[in-house]
Amino acid sequence: MATVCSNQDTCTEGFEEAGGAVKHQTAQIIQELWQIVSNHLDLSSMIINCDVVSGRRLMGLEPTNMDHKNLGDPKWISKKDKKLLGSHLANIQPNVTVSHHGIGPNVTVRSIKEAIEMAPKNSSIPFIIHVKAGRYQEANLTVGKSKTNLWFIGAGKGKTIITGVTGAGFVARGITFESTAGPQNHQAVALLVKSEHSVFYECEMKGYQDTLYIHSNRQFYRNCDIYGTIDFIFGKAQAVFQNCTIYTRKPMEQQTNTIIAHKRPCSNICAGISIHECQIRAAPDLEPVKSNYTTYLGRPWNEGATTVYMLSYIGDHIDPQGWIPWNSTTTLDDVFYGEFQNYGPGANISQRVISPGVHANMSVVEAARFTVDRFVDGSSWIGHTKVPFEAGLGY
Structure with a gap:
């Protein structure tokens, strides 16, 4: 149902600049479907492992005592191939x-x-x-x-x-x-991922604006390198990036770099982006001119956007404010932007933007919600592929 919600939102986006009767009729149909899906999600939220935190749904706080070595094989992979x-x-x-x-x-x-x-x-x-x-x-x-x-x-x-x-x-x-489009062609997606339980291991995603579109469902990225300029990791999924290196490239003149743009298509679904034990660095083309360009950790595609950086190295190309609104008419009041025990010159939180949605010094309890196990239930579907991962905070 969460995927249906994301797909409906994407369909609506496609008609934003359209006009006439087709747009009106389509919007009416989507609104009716949206209401049905929303009602079902409200009912489902009563039984799934989510809790409401300031209007957002995140994974629950109860402790887990799972024995990761003795979990049953996930349904989507046989013992022969695990x-x-x-x-x-x-x-x-x-x-x-x-x-x-x-x-x-x-x-x-x-x-x-x-x-x-x-x-x-x-x-x-x-x-x-x-x-x-x-x-x-x-x-x-x-x-x-x-x-x-x-x-x-x-x-x-x-x-x-x-x-x-x-x-x-x-x-x-x-x-x-x-994506070979180059910065002058603006939005150019290199990879769009919609699949549930998708795993990317030792891969690269290279582009400029909108490099990696994590569209929907639960996704895991390990030992990957991601390159881009504006909103180059973006989407509506529930995704964890672990032990990855995220490189900001040199943009066009007068452009501002933003690493992540997350969107929550429905207020009653679990969604967000967790950056865990990663490296946030300037790419070789940006490094010598990084003082000429401003780079932020992220900006919200809509209200309820959720992004956290945990136990990660953050380079000095990141602006001390850390985060910015989507545009001049929006705020950071209704998002969840978190940081937990990051290090490096760009990890200094003393000048982070002050807003109810910015949690620059998360507690251990808050950070634990965004681990592989608690955020995407990863041990039930990642562990048996033998792709390495950290189930908890690991600090």
């Missing part, structure tokens, strides 16, 4: 191998699109696509909803490069997702 992602790349046996250099020994197809078409529909087991080193410029490459449990295994960051991808229902390791 160690696969943690294996050395040479030990992974793919279903299909892709190389744009042509068919040869152990190579099945030339394009990723062909490999996706070969995957069975609604698969209950992983279908592994090994994408060999190279740059794959396949415009608007899309993983359809019926293609479930697709695993994309590349040759490593900067070696397997995919430009222009929209995906649902896959796990990726060792792949660079890149």
Whole structure:
């Protein structure tokens, strides 16, 4: 239902600049659907593990005594494959191998699109696509909803490069997702992710404005590098970034960098972005001129936006205020922006903007809500892939 809410919100956004009877009729239909979904979400919130904090729904405060080593296997992965992602790349046996250099020994197809078409529909087991080193410029490459449990295994960051991808229902390791539009073309998404229980391990996302669109559902990013300028990690999902390096690039003249722009499409769903044990740094092109540009930790796409930085290094390119409103007519009063025991020259909170929505010195109890286990129930679906992760705060 939360995904339906996000999709309806995205549909509404698409008609914002439209006019005439079509816009009016569509808005009326969406409003009716919205009310139905909202009513169901209100009922669901009574039984799911969420509590109301200043009008926002976050994971509950009760302690967990879960034995992570003895949890049952998640439904979406078999015991046979549960160690696969943690294996050395040479030990992974793919279903299909892709190389744009042509068919040869152990190579099945030339394009990723062909490999996706070969995957069975609604698969209950992983279908592994090994994408060999190279740059794959396949415009608007899309993983359809019926293609479930697709695993994309590349040759490593900067070696397997995919430009222009929209995906649902896959796990990726060792792949660079890149938008080649450049800063002059403004909004240009390199990767859009809608899939529930999606995992990105040792990947890169490279672009400028709007690099990574975390659209909806629960997502996990580990050991990834993300590059961009304006709102370059944005969306409506419930996502955790852990042990990632987030690089701010040099924008166009007179532009201001903002790392994260989160949006809560409905007030009664769990959503937000948790940056945990990460590195927030200036990219090589920004580093020598960082004093000429202002960079903020984030700004809210709407009221109720939620973003936290915890136990992360923050570089000196971050403005001392930390956070800014979306525009001159909005405030930070109705958001949740949190910081917990970050370090580095940009982590000094003495000059952070003062607002009811900014929690520059979160307590341990507040921070614990945004860990892998408490925020996305991660041990039930991440742990058995053997992708490394920290279930709790880990400090």
